[in-house]
Amino acid sequence: GINGFEVQKQNCCWLLVTHKPCVKDDVMPALRKATGDAILKFEPLILHVQCRQLPDAQILHSVAIDSGFRNSGITVGKRGKTMLAIRSTHGLEVPLSHKGKLMVTEEYIDFLLQIANQKMEENKKRIERFYNCLQHALEKETITNSYPKKKIKDKNNSSYTRKKKRNPEAAHGKCITEENDEDCENDDDPGISITIFPKDY
Known part of the structure; x- marks a missing residue:
């Protein structure tokens, strides 16, 4: 619909959709149109990336965590x-x-909108940090991969070639800012989850 009104999604009707900060005067007219249950919802960035190799995913995962996306x-x-x-x-x-x-109350809606607007600003900052950290990691990866391979001789004097062992933190660097350090204290422990899908996946 016009200005984000009456957008259909997942068997519901979105009364107001915006990617900008919102005030009570934006929300109340939309809320008055509700005939069912109305919910105020803010959703931060969700990005799914299919990676060619696990090390590529690990690089991106490190970048995401360092940027404040702790649930990655x-x-x-x-x-x-x-x-x-x-x-x-x-x-x-x-x-x-x-x-x-x-x-x-309308006062409570106003309070919720202030919180939602703050979360939106934080989301934008995290997206910017992610972009900057990703660029930094890719530059480091390019530099790391441009070094010549080392030749190593074994006990039998035969030589073979070995790539320099990758250390994700050293190769890609931590991209941490003061704002990011504060996020580390507030968010959940990230970890890495690995799931095995059934045969028909």
Whole structure:
């Protein structure tokens, strides 16, 4: 619809959709149109990337974590399909009305919108950090891969070629800012999740 009104998605009708900061005067007219249950929802960035190799996914995972996307994870399918999900934990979902009846005060809606707007700003900062950290990691990766391979002789004096061992932190560097350090204290422990899919995947 026009200005984000009446957008259909997943068997529901979005009363207002925006990617900009929002104020109460934007929300209340849309909320008055609700005949069912209305929910205020802020969703941070979610990005899924299929990677050719696990080391590529690990690089991106490190970049995502360093950028504040602490809920990111890697999934490896049974056939070797490697997916990276870049996610954050700072979403917001709050019921506002039930069967068309407003269940909260306008003052509370104003308060929620301030929180949602702050989360949107933080989301933008994390996206910018992710972009900058990714560029930095790719530059480091290019430099690392441009070094010549080392020749090593074994005990039998035969020579073979070995690539320099990759250290993800050293090769790609940590991309941490003061803002990012604060995020480290507030977000969940990231970890890496690996899931094996069934045969028919």
